[in-house]
Amino acid sequence: MNEKFFDLKKEKQDRMINAALKVFSIGGYKHASTDDIVGEAGISKGLLFHYFGSKLGLYSFLYDYSVRFMKLELTGGVSSTERDYFEIRRQMEYAKMQVLKNYPYMQQFLDRCRLEDVSEALMAIERQKNVLSDMQAVLKNQSDCSLFKSEVDYEKLDQMVTYTLDGLMDTRFQDSSFHPDMLYEEICSYLNMLKTLSYR
Helix, strand or coil, X not given: CCCCHHHCCHHHHHHHHHHHHHHHHHHHHHHCCHHHHHHHHXXXXXXXXXXXXXXXXXXXXXXXXXXXXXXXXXXXXXXCCCCCHHHHHHHHHHHHHHHHHHCCCHHHHHHHHHCCCCHHHHHHHHHHCCHHHHHHHHHHCCCCHHXXXXXXXXXXXXXXXXXXXXXXXXHHHHCCCCCHHHHHHHHHHHHHHHHHHHEC
């Protein structure tokens, strides 16, 4: 992590992080422009390069920061004793929404990184690439599968929940109606409905 950067005032740090998250999540590494990032952040290009050295340096920092931040929230936000799959998913989404209140584009950025095809960007995030997905799998594996109806295929259900929640977030960003609290309420309504249909 870049220690010099963290000497800046928190407001300025977050302004730079949010600007970079937004630009990288929209254009991916290849099409993200440092001109767009500094314009969005309201800083000089010299300042950006002073702290991160290059576009790749910024991208690498941003990915590492995002993984650490999201992991911290998930660790503290999901009970280790919870066995209800839908409650675990609800807690995971609540933790994510707390992150997105400060960094609205962080999840979009992480999702975009999974689709990255530029080799230098891929190499920069390789070490951390599976950290969050592995952690989420551990949390979901706490679930007591005996609660499900016999005809429910857990793997397919989990995929369906993931597609639904990802789709909801994408839709809210595309129609410019994203708000963490409102999205969380919507997510809970879907989880509650699926729980009713899936449990004995």
